[in-house]
Amino acid sequence: MxxxxxxxxxxxxxxxxxxxxxxxxxxxxxxxxxxxxxxxxxxxxxxxxxxxxxxxxxxxxxxxxxxxxxxxxxxxxxxxxxxxxxxxxxxxxxxxxxxxxxxxxxxxxxxxxxxxxxEMWLGAGKGQKNMIMVTLGTGVGGGIIVNGKPLAGSHGAGGEIGHFCVNEEETETCGCGNTGCLEQYASATGISRLARRRLERDDSPSPLRGSEISAKAVFDALKEGDAVAKEIVEEFGSYLGHALAAIAVITDPSVIVIGGGVSKAGEILLEYVEKYFHEKAFFANQDTRFVLAQLGNxxxxxxxxxxxx
Known part of the structure; x- marks a missing residue:
């Protein structure tokens, strides 16, 4: 052997x-x-x-x-x-x-x-050769597989999806030093940030008020039918879905795998990301499948x- x-x-x-x-x-x-x-x-x-x-x-x-x-x-x-x-x-x-x-x-x-x-070899992307993986944790990580091989690039920085600019108007700085990075909206910390901004806008009732605001709390409130949580997740989904549509037009994946701590929210997370992906996706990318990562750590x-x- x-x-x-x-x-x-x-x-x-x-x-x-x-x-x-x-x-x-x-x-x-x-x-x-x-x-x-x-x-x-x-x-x-x-x-x-x-x-x-x-x-x-x-x-x-x-x-x-x-x-x-x-x-x-x-x-x-x-x-x-x-x-x-x-x-x-x-x-x-x-x-x-x-x-x-x-x-x-x-x-x-x-x-x-x-x-x-x-994930391509033994997990959610098994049998696929062209794939995007996004990991939503403290930051947003990414890996792009083209023809079965990871895209590394000339500086080894290929697939750094978290630092794709998604908001030209942003004034707060990302950890990388730029502004408006996907990581500022789609990571666990980014979702908490979107939630705080939304709660400050008005005093709409929400179970998120008066408790610790985490990505998990936002998705738990969404599952309970909270309207404010739904607005937050819609905003998260639009940032991530639109960014993935832009990346897909370059790499043409058959499947997009979403992992990291935030993905523990389950299938409901995919619904919101897919909706906004299809809103902006090129016609050839419309049948790209979205799946949750399977291999964990x-x-x-x-x-x-x-x-x-």
């Missing part, structure tokens, strides 16, 4: 999966991400964990096709990272260092692209494993 490893490096933990090359996840585990001293221990820690697992399972190097790694930063095609926000790394030659540490083939990519690749390790294969 042949094996490969998928590694998903996060700011708090590193998730690792041992796979067969056929796509069966045999085992998954986590180790702590040690970000101190510019994250110098991260790759050696991963290498040690992989070698321990190979010893435990009696797997020889010749039986391992390689290691795929997902990183929360733009990653160049040669596996070089210029800078990461939360790992402490500056310039780092990830694939070269990991190859030297393990003696195995290595491939690296952006974590959101890896999640998209994972395993998407990153699955995609990283697929990358090396």
């Amino acid at each position: 042949k094996y490969c490893f998928g590694v998903d490096i996060g700011g708090t933990t590193v998730k690792i999966g041992l796979f067969t090359t056929e796509g069966e996840l045999l085992e998954k585990w986590e180790i702590k991400t040690r970000t101190e001293n510019h994250g110098e221990a991260i790759l050696p820690d991963v290498a040690e964990s992989l070698q321990n697992k190979m010893q435990e399972k009696n797997i020889r190097k010749s039986e391992v096709d390689g290691i795929g790694i997902g990183i929360p930063a733009p990653v160049m095609e040669d596996g070089v990272v210029q800078k990461t926000a939360n790992l402490g790394w500056g310039y780092k030659e990830v694939t070269r260092e990991m190859k030297e540490l393990t003696g195995l083939p290595v491939a690296a990519g952006n974590d959101a692209n890896m999640a998209a690749l994972g 395993d998407a990153g390790i699955c995609g990283a494993a697929k990358l090396i294969l």
Whole structure:
């Protein structure tokens, strides 16, 4: 039997999966991400964990096709990272260092692209070759798959959907330094922001008043039939749906997968996004399907494993 490893490096933990090359996840585990001293221990820690697992399972190097790694930063095609926000790394030659540490083939990519690749391989996009994945969490992440391969671009920043400009009038700044980014309206924090703005506009009664405003609270109120929550979700849906229609005209996906914490709202979220997508979509993109992500936190390790294969 042949094996490969998928590694998903996060700011708090590193998730690792041992796979067969056929796509069966045999085992998954986590180790702590040690970000101190510019994250110098991260790759050696991963290498040690992989070698321990190979010893435990009696797997020889010749039986391992390689290691795929997902990183929360733009990653160049040669596996070089210029800078990461939360790992402490500056310039780092990830694939070269990991190859030297393990003696195995290595491939690296952006974590959101890896999640998209994972959903295409083993999740909601299974059997598809052209796909957009949007992850709605604290921010808005994205991965674009074209002809079965993640779109990385020349700076490793392909598929950064969260920083698509959707509002020219916005004056507040996004975390990236620009204004009017999709992330300011479609992330969990963005939805809370839309809710606060709506509640300040007038004093319409709503269960959202006087409680902590979160994306979950907004969708829970919507499910209870709250009119104010419906207005907020309509606004969220229009920003995200229109942005995806604009992206679809360039990448022509057969399916759009929506994941991340906000997607736990379920099918009701898709209704609002699809409605506005169809309002603006080019005629050739009108039959694009919308589905909820299926792999959850395993998407990153699955995609990283697929990358090396």
